[in-house]
Amino acid sequence: MSLEEDHRDHKENPKKRLPLKIKCEDLNHQNELVEYIFLKEKINQRTRLLCRKCVETKFSQQTNEIALIADILEDPYSVLKFTNYQGNVNQDLCDFIYSYDFKFNEDAIISQIDVIRQSFLYQLTKLERKLVESFQSFKEAESSLDVLKSKFEQYFDNKDLIKSLDDAEKKFDSFTPKDKQILRQGVNEYVKKLHFYDQKENHEKFQPLFDSVKANKQIFGNKEKQFRLFKFKLDQGLEMLQREIQNMEQTFSTQKFSSSELSTIYMDQLLEKINPDFKLHNIIQDKIQKIYNSRYDGLDSQNVYEKIIQLGRLDMQTLLFIFQTSSFQTFGVWVDKNSSLIFHQGKQQEFQIKNNVQPLKMNYDMKNPERLMTFGRDDIIILSSFVGCISKLGEGFSVTDAQEIGDKETYLANQKYFNIVKMEIFQVQK
Numbered sequence: 001m002s003l004e005e006d007h008r009d010h011k012e013n014p015k016k017r018l019p020l021k022i023k024c025e026d027l028n029h030q031n032e033l034v035e036y037i038f039l040k041e042k043i044n045q046r047t048r049l050l051c052r053k054c055v056e057t058k059f060s061q062q063t064n065e066i067a068l069i070a071d072i073l074e075d076p077y078s079v080l081k082f083t084n085y086q087g088n089v090n091q092d093l094c095d096f097i098y099s100y101d102f103k104f105n106e107d108a109i110i111s112q113i114d115v116i117r118q119s120f121l122y123q124l125t126k127l128e129r130k131l132v133e134s135f136q137s138f139k140e141a142e143s144s145l146d147v148l149k150s151k152f153e154q155y156f157d158n159k160d161l162i163k164s165l166d167d168a169e170k171k172f173d174s175f176t177p178k179d180k181q182i183l184r185q186g187v188n189e190y191v192k193k194l195h196f197y198d199q200k201e202n203h204e205k206f207q208p209l210f211d212s213v214k215a216n217k218q219i220f221g222n223k224e225k226q227f228r229l230f231k232f233k234l235d236q237g238l239e240m241l242q243r244e245i246q247n248m249e250q251t252f253s254t255q256k257f258s259s260s261e262l263s264t265i266y267m268d269q270l271l272e273k274i275n276p277d278f279k280l281h282n283i284i285q286d287k288i289q290k291i292y293n294s295r296y297d298g299l300d301s302q303n304v305y306e307k308i309i310q311l312g313r314l315d316m317q318t319l320l321f322i323f324q325t326s327s328f329q330t331f332g333v334w335v336d337k338n339s340s341l342i343f344h345q346g347k348q349q350e351f352q353i354k355n356n357v358q359p360l361k362m363n364y365d366m367k368n369p370e371r372l373m374t375f376g377r378d379d380i381i382i383l384s385s386f387v388g389c390i391s392k393l394g395e396g397f398s399v400t401d402a403q404e405i406g407d408k409e410t411y412l413a414n415q416k417y418f419n420i421v422k423m424e425i426f427q428v429q430k
């Protein structure tokens with residue numbers, strides 16, 4: 001077989017020769033086969049071929065300089081897809097090629113949409129069942145209301161009122177002053193009943209009835225979660241879903257900030273607002289470099305800490321953080337010494353930093369080892385575990401009245417304590 005044929009063979013059956021039958025040279029990894037290649041220009045060790053264990057231990061901080069050999073065999077131009085060798089034209093080419101994904105083809109689109117459709121139908125059916133169940137409990141509550149109403153029946157009885165009104169109507173053309181008087185009297189009687197249990201005049205009768213209303217309010221209050229249903233929330237839900245689908249549609253066709261997996265077309269608009277140069281796709285690609293993506297780098301606080309610290313002085317950096325929570329909220333922070341802001345992608349709101357507030361503190365001093373990052377004055381606190389993080393929006397970043405955001409502590413994540421499930425960090429070049 002010639003080399004060329006061999007190569008073609010790989011293209012058709014990319015995983016055919018894997019795993020490579022080459023043992024790792026590390027004496028502690030004797031049972032491991034090599035899978036990766038280390039791409040750093042100058043290295044001390046004899047070999048660049050690494051096994052899974054090497055990558056998990058010795059090289060865990062350098063995953064952005066490691067390529068999977070299987071990937072290279074499948075597509076030689078994918079070798080630099082995770083690296084960031086600035087000033088290297090091969091890197092530029094790989095970035096350029098990698099930003100256009102032809103593997104995500106028609107079949108992939110159809111099957112992906114089908115996955116969304118299926119899980120959407122499943123979720124929707126689940127929601128329907130839950131709401132119908134809630135309605136049963138709502139129905140039970142209605143019967144206890146009927147009991148309460150029966151105690152008040154006589155005061156709301158409108159039979160006499162209806163009769164007075166009917167009688168008056170019948171005499172439309174021959175309405176005498178006497179009829180007028182009878183009608184007035186009828187209406188007055190009705191109103192008088194409504195006021196019968198005025199607290200001052202009929203205190204003794206008033207109190208037990210008042211107590212039974214109060215007791216019902218309490219029972220309802222305790223059960224409120226189960227039975228109060230709002231149609232408008234379903235309407236809002238539909239609107240939100242439509243917006244999200246629209247977002248997907250736009251993302252596929254025109255999104256410029258394509259190196260971010262978490263962002264939608266909103267990020268393009270935000271970036272453009274921050275700097276009009278970002279109107280251009282290639283400027284965004286050149287200037288905004290991904291330095292962390294939890295999908296590949298994991299949610300590893302030590303790793304995040306070191307990646308950011310190695311950039312140098314924090315106050316000289318322009319960084320973009322995007323977080324996604326387990327409650328499906330996506331928000332983030334643009335950190336820059338002149339123009340920091342917090343944004344919420346879905347709600348499309350931005351909160352500018354107040355004067356003399358430090359936008360980002362990494363946990364340098366380890367005084368509070370639980371904390372990994374603090375944005376503003378606790379406006380967002382990301383904990384090392386990424387679990388149970390909190391937000392006090394409005395402390396260091398301003399919230400204006402016009403933004404009408406209600407509860408500032410739950411605004412970003414829709415929860416007071418939130419878990420980060422995905423995260424991207426970008427460095428913005430000057």
Ligand SMILES: [Zn+2]
Nearest residue numbers: 024029051054
């Ligand atoms: Zn090894």
